[in-house]
Amino acid sequence: MSKKIRPIILAGGFGKRLWPLSTEYNPKQFIPIFKDLSLFDLTLQRANNSLFKKPIVVTSEKYLNQVSKAFERTGLKPSLIVLEPESKNTYSAITLAALLSNEELGKDRLIIMPSDHYISNNMNFYQACKNALKDGKEALYLLGIKPEYASSEYGYISFDEESSKKIEFIEKPNAKKVKELLASNKVYWNSGIFIFGKSWFLNKSRQSDPILFKKIEASIREGKQKRNLFYPENISFSSIKPISFDQGFVEQCEDISMIKLDAGWQDLGSWVALMKLESDKTPTLYGDESTMKTERPWGSFQILMETDSSKVKLIKVMPKQKLSLQKHNYRSEKWFVVQGRAKVTKENEKFTLELGDSINIEKKQIHSLENLGSSPLEIIEIQTGDYLGEDDIIRLEDIYGRVDLH
Numbered sequence: 001m002s003k004k005i006r007p008i009i010l011a012g013g014f015g016k017r018l019w020p021l022s023t024e025y026n027p028k029q030f031i032p033i034f035k036d037l038s039l040f041d042l043t044l045q046r047a048n049n050s051l052f053k054k055p056i057v058v059t060s061e062k063y064l065n066q067v068s069k070a071f072e073r074t075g076l077k078p079s080l081i082v083l084e085p086e087s088k089n090t091y092s093a094i095t096l097a098a099l100l101s102n103e104e105l106g107k108d109r110l111i112i113m114p115s116d117h118y119i120s121n122n123m124n125f126y127q128a129c130k131n132a133l134k135d136g137k138e139a140l141y142l143l144g145i146k147p148e149y150a151s152s153e154y155g156y157i158s159f160d161e162e163s164s165k166k167i168e169f170i171e172k173p174n175a176k177k178v179k180e181l182l183a184s185n186k187v188y189w190n191s192g193i194f195i196f197g198k199s200w201f202l203n204k205s206r207q208s209d210p211i212l213f214k215k216i217e218a219s220i221r222e223g224k225q226k227r228n229l230f231y232p233e234n235i236s237f238s239s240i241k242p243i244s245f246d247q248g249f250v251e252q253c254e255d256i257s258m259i260k261l262d263a264g265w266q267d268l269g270s271w272v273a274l275m276k277l278e279s280d281k282t283p284t285l286y287g288d289e290s291t292m293k294t295e296r297p298w299g300s301f302q303i304l305m306e307t308d309s310s311k312v313k314l315i316k317v318m319p320k321q322k323l324s325l326q327k328h329n330y331r332s333e334k335w336f337v338v339q340g341r342a343k344v345t346k347e348n349e350k351f352t353l354e355l356g357d358s359i360n361i362e363k364k365q366i367h368s369l370e371n372l373g374s375s376p377l378e379i380i381e382i383q384t385g386d387y388l389g390e391d392d393i394i395r396l397e398d399i400y401g402r403v404d405l406h
Contacts, residue, residue, distance in 0.1 A: 139200075
């Protein structure tokens with residue numbers, strides 16, 4: 001099959017929910033989560049297929065070094081690297097790339113490929129892309145994922161099964177709405193992967209928000225290109241309002257068709273998603289592969305990463321076991337439940353947390369953690385503070401007899 005689709009790879013975001021693993025200057029898409037490879041590396045490898053033309057990458061000027069090194073590692077050559085002077089979200093990034101692409105009329109299919117997604121089965125991914133090409137309509141093709149569990153971290157889209165036409169688009173609904181959506185059995189996760197014709201998209205965009213479209217055009221017209229690098233003009237670009245592609249285009253678009261994608265897709269945008277992937281034994285979590293578990297009477301913990309002022313742990317609490325009622329003088333903690341059901345005591349309040357829930361524990365707050373289930377409870381603990389030593393634990397009550405006398 002001849003090359004028919006131009007990939008637009010989005011690589012300018014900063015995954016704040018994965019802090020402190022993901023930081024402003026070393027965001028999640030460039031971190032070698034998979035031993036020596038990053039999610040951006042894997043995205044380039046996925047784009048290196050006869051189905052695709054050379055990719056256009058949209059990123060930040062501060063990530064040019066990471067992007068260039070990834071292209072060297074994978075051996076793929078970019079068509080163009082667009083270096084945004086500041087982040088304006090995905091709508092402007094996609095429109096910039098579409099305007100800068102040099103597709104011929106009738107051969108102008110583009111695919112949006114976020115670089116912070118994980119796909120385990122590339123062959124199924126390629127087949128989904130071929131299915132969109134085969135359909136041949138002028139429309140926005142969304143690759144939809146059948147939900148594996150209830151999550152408020154993803155956008156949902158409901159379709160008529162017979163026509164594959166959009167019924168409703170719901171961006172990151174609350175827990176109650178998620179349960180309603182899943183009960184209908186007619187919803188899919190929005191993967192953020194889209195296929196559409198360049199000319200069709202640009203005409204739609206120009207009509208829907210002509211002022212925004214003109215500002216994006218001006219940033220190109222007054223910008224500059226050096227070899228395969230394009231720099232939008234700063235002043236024009238700074239006037240562009242930040243808006244996501246979902247909000248700026250998808251929610252208003254009536255011509256949407258869905259292609260089902262069953263390819264082991266995951267958006268690694270949170271500690272919950274990352275640890276779910278780790279539990280499936282697919283990658284090696286970022287950090288020292290040989291990091292040893294530290295055993296405790298209630299279970300164990302493993303340090304995933306640490307800096308001078310932060311530390312990330314994976315804590316495993318065995319069924320019906322409980323951590324001591326304790327406090328810390330020098331650190332705060334944030335807990336994310338990645339498996340199981342937890343009972344948390346914080347001062348005089350008690351909370352029940354399930355998969356995806358989180359809670360903040362401030363320094364000197366009295367707290368405890370208990371596993372309510374019959375299987376191991378796993379949480380990600382992010383510590384921040386001036387001192388993160390294990391001896392900053394003052395135990396007030398402990399079923400294992402480890403109370404500190406003060």
